[in-house]
Amino acid sequence: MLGRDGELTANMPERRSLSELLPRQSLFATLDRRTALTIVRAPAGYGKSALLASWLHTRSTSGRLPVWVAAPHPSSSTADYWSMVLRQCSQSGIAISATPADSYTDLLAALAESDRSVQLVLIRPDRIPNAELESQLIELVSRCHHLDLVVTLSGLTLFPEPYLLDIDHTLIGADDLLFSxxxxxxxxxxxxxxxxxxxxxxxxxxxxxxxxxxxxxxxxxxxxxxxxxxxxxxxxxxxxxxxxxxxxxxxADSEIADHREFIVTCATARTLDVDTARHLFESGESREHIRGRLLLLETVGTFSRIETETEETWELAPAVRRSILALQAQSGIDPAQQMSLLAHYRLDSGRHASALKYAVEAHDWQLVVHIIEHHWVTMISDNLETIRSALQRLPEKAVGKNVAVKAGRNLYTMHMTKNVSLVDTLPTSPEELRALGAGDSAKDALSVGCVQSIMLRIAGEYEQAAETTRRLSQLSRSALENNPDDVTAQLPIMHLQWGITFQLNGRFAESTIEMRTAYRGGQSQGADYIAINAAGSAAMNWAIVGEPLQSQRWTQLEYRHPDAHDRLRSMVKVSGLVARTLASLDTLDFAAADEALTALGHAAEREELWAFVIYAHCQYALARRDTFSALSLLHSAVDAHQKHLKPGSFAGPLMRSTEIDLTLALGDGNKASALAAEIDDPADNPWTLTSVARLRQKTGQNEAAVALCHQFDWAGESYPRAQMETLLVQAVAHCQLGEHRRAAEAWSKACSIADQTGNLRSFSTIARPDIDQLESLAETNSSALAQFLKVIPAEAFPQSLQIVTLTERERTVLSLIDDGLSSAAMADKLFVSVNTIKTQLRTMYRKLGAHNRKEALTRARELRLL
Structure with missing residues (x-):
């Protein structure tokens, strides 16, 4: 972006000024790793070449021969380029064949045959427009084992996805190169x-x-x-x-002379996609022509690609953008007006947070108030800081009499003013809520209450958020009946947010009611964003509780709605894709589950539904017997979201239950038992109850497993997955206890649930021999069981597990080993003979599967016995 790397030097200079030899130790350490391929990718002006030259001048070459090849001229052919590289290698002392073939082949042969390590630095090889260049560079690195290749690039024409390469590589990006x-x-x-x-x-x-x-x-x-x-x-x-x-x-760069007006005009946008550029640069050019401009400006280093975006998106560095914006007035452009127009464009395409940022930048306070008033509910979960910043900058006089905006300002900025009359807390009684809904302040009360409930949710106070939401739901019914004109427009998005609040609290029946209402409201208003999100969320609710057929019906509704802006699906995809993954797993359609899970990917850092995403990955792993990697994923996610694992959060019991299941699937009964012991009351939640009951049954505690299964009121709320799996636990436990009538009863109920819901996968939580024995006892002729037996997926858990237990004396001996005591010292301390200690050691080693003290301590820690 800022200067031409090739202008720094035709070849690597012998010396540089002190200011250019800046010792950037952290980047030097990265370069010192000397991977086969190092990519330094950033727009021009980020100091790519300066960094490499400083590194080569100030670091020991360790016997490596440095070869520096300057940036080629854009008009150079591939053959010209390889001739230049070959010539530079020859001048650096690398022996070149006396019988030349072509430059690339000669270079490949010379580097492959060289007995000296070579550090080849290629400045901007991406200026050569040839699709074969990347494969040639990879071939060089792959075949020349004494070669370390460093390339500087602008844009993504070369190595756009380096993480997919089969060669060892390092990537240094634009953010890494910025000066601290x-x-x-x-x-x-x-x-x-x-x-x-x-x-x-x-x-x-x-x-x-x-x-x-x-x-x-x-x-x-x-x-x-x-x-x-x-x-x-x-x-x-x-x-x-x-x-x-x-x-x-x-x-003034001659390479972009034809694009100067385009750059100045498009600087209005912080981030630029093809449609936005076309909207700003009103030239009538086609999308392909505009895209061509952006790709060219990326290649020369003016714009940089934002690689984290799902669609092609570019940006100017903020300092450059600010400078160019100042030039807009000189070009006859009113920057504030352009910002306002761009804000309206973003608003029309459903990008409310982006619209708000541009409206604030334009000081279009009337538009700021409008966006906050009408769209704060859609933004608050993911764009809280954007709203907070806008409200902090919003002048008092621009707020006017808008109570909702005033409420937002007070709640977000925590500056309560005595001049604003707000409904600080909602009444608790149904009568008072009905009266409030019938009054003139119903709309404001809903807005303020909804802000409060979402703020509580974001703060992790899920129980309080859910309680506030219940009151809001009652209030909304009265308001809709008495003040329909005031509240109808905002209710669908509110119901959607209330449904999310109930999801995060684990209240799926209440969530589904809100999602159904939100879906109908969004459908009637033509708000596809709301309809898509509500249908996907309802589908997830049904999938989580174990109703795949119901979930699939809602998924069909989700996909009936058009994605008008070709991006809404990705914004609201999480719940719908979780639903598709789980429902496909339950119906044993593993190809569809894999497709949905791939589309789902991993949860974004601020994704509220992160635990459901992790759950989907873990359930897929259980079904495909890839539990170790899933356990690692779960641990990382839990560590990253500790602040969200507060009482009232459904994520807590869901993650605890999933961790027990994954550990159980790995056959580690001791660790699973230790995890279960950390749960105060497993029966408090159907997920933890199911996992702990399964653990007890698999470890031979059949009576305890059955007793635990009966501690939950299954008639209170429908959890068919958990109920079916606990019935399977009971059936196997009763069978092993010789209680065949009870086993048949539990098995028949489980099969009935499977027939009603279409949940086939839960059968895989018990062993095939147990299935055959139970069906022979009950003869259910279940259609769901028949479907399951056609596929017979892998069993999720071992049929039984042994738990290693130590006696109190063995635990004492183990702790003394950990203290470093010899056998004689232990005997003296415990007032027994050395032979007694040796006997106890032999027994303990046998239980732990260990052969010496070190192995015993390691294994004991793995089993959480120490």
Whole structure:
């Protein structure tokens, strides 16, 4: 973006100025790893070549021969390029064949036959427009074992997905190359320029840490006076220096001369996709032509690709964008007006948070109020900081009499004012809620209450959030009856949010009621976003509780609605894809489950439904017997979301239950028992009850397993999956206890649930011999069982497990081993003979499967016996 890497040097120079030899130790350490392929990818001006030259000059080559190849001219052919690389290798002392074939073949042969390690640095090979270049570079690395290749790139024309490569590689990206405050301070120190306290921070913030921009302001700062007006002059001259650099190094670049107006116009957008660029640059050009502009500007390093976006998206560095925005007025463009127009465009396409950011940037406060008033419910879960920032900047006079916006400001910014009259708490009695809903303040009460309930949810107070939501649901019924014109428009999205609150609290019946209402409301209003999300969420509720047929009906409803903006499906996909994964697993359609799980991917960092995503991955792993990796995934997710595992969170018992099941599937009865012992009351939740009951039965505690299964009121709320699996536990337990009549009764009930729900996979939680024996006792002729037996998937758990237990004396001996005591010392301490200690050691070793003290301690820790 900011300068041409090739202009730094035609070949690697013998020496550089001190300011360019900045010792960036963390990046040097990354380069020192010397992987077969190192990719340094960033727009121009991020200091890619400067970094590599500094590294090669200041680090030991360790016997490696460095070969530096400058950036090729854009008009060069592939053959020309390989000739240049070959020539540079020859000049660096690499022996080249005397019988030349073609440049690439000669280079490959020379590097493959070289007995000396070579560090080949290629600057911007992506300037060569040839699709075969990537495969040639990979072949070089693969066949030349003494070669380490480093390439600098702008854009994604080469190695767009390096993580899919079969060769060892390192990737250094644009964010890695930005200067930290310490880097800025060091650069100025090497340039003999004194910075006053706070100036390094100011320079880094103003430039965004872009190396080329930071370097461009060194001379400006050096010329400042030490005292008088230094602060004002620094701010002014910094921006002037940046503007000068942008104008001379970017906009005046001959390679982008035909795109200058396009860049200036499109700088309005923080992030740029093809449709947004086409909307801003009203030239009538086709989408393909606009995309071609963006790809070219990416290749030359003006725009950088945002690789985390699902669709092609580009951006200018923030400091560059700010500078170019200042030039819009000179080009006859009103930046504020452009921002407002872009905000409306984003709003029309359903991107409410993005619209709000542009409206704030344009100081279009009327539009800011409108967006918050009408769309805060859709934004609050994932864009809380955006709303908070907007409300903090919103002038008091712009709020007017909008009570909902005032409520949001008070709740988000925590600045309560005595001039605002709010419904601080909702009444608790049905009578008072009906009266409130019948009054003129019903709409405001719903808005404020909904803000409060979502804020409680975000804070992890799930029980309070659910209780507030129940009151809101009652209030909404009265308001809809008495004030339909005021509240009808906002209720569907509110019902959707209330349904999510109940999901996170584990109240799936209540959640499904809200989702059904939200779906109907969204459908009647033509709001596909709401309808898609509500249908997918309802499908997930049914899938979680174990009703795959009901879940699939809601999935069909979800996919009836068009995705008008070609992106809503990805925004609201999580619940629907979890539903598809679980329902497909339950109906033994493993190909469909795999497809849905692949589309689902892993939960984003701030995804509220993260636990359901993890659950889907773990259930798939149980079905496919890949439990070890799933356990690792679960542990990572739980560690990352500790603050969400508060009382009232369904994620807590769901993750505990899933961890027990995965550990049980691995055959580790001791660890599973230790996990179960950490649960205060397994019967408090149907998921933990099922897992602990299964554990007890698998470890031979049949009577305890049956007793636990009876501790839950299955008639209170429908949990068919958990009920079916506990019935299977009871059936096997009764059978092993010789209670065949009871075993047949439990088996028949389980088969009946399977027939009604279509849940086939739960049969795989018990062993095939147990299934055959139980069916011979009951003769249910279950259609679901018949379908299951046609597939016969892998059994999820071992038929039985042994738990290693130690006597109290053995535990004492084990702890003394851990203390490092010898057998004689242990005998003295315990007042027994050495032979007695040896006998106890032999018995303990046999139980642990260990052969010595070290193995015994390791195994004991694995089994949580120590």
């Amino acid at each position: 405050i310490e880097d800025t301070r060091m650069l100025f120190g090497l340039s003999d320029t004194t910075l006053l306290p706070g100036e390094a921070e100011q320079i880094t913030a103003t430039t965004g840490g872009l190396p080329a921009l930071v370097r461009s302001v060194v001379s400006v700062v050096k010329a400042l006076p030490q005292q008088d007006r230094r602060g004002d002059l620094l701010e002014l001259n910094l921006q002037r220096a940046i503007n000068k650099y942008i104008h001379e190094k970017i906009l």
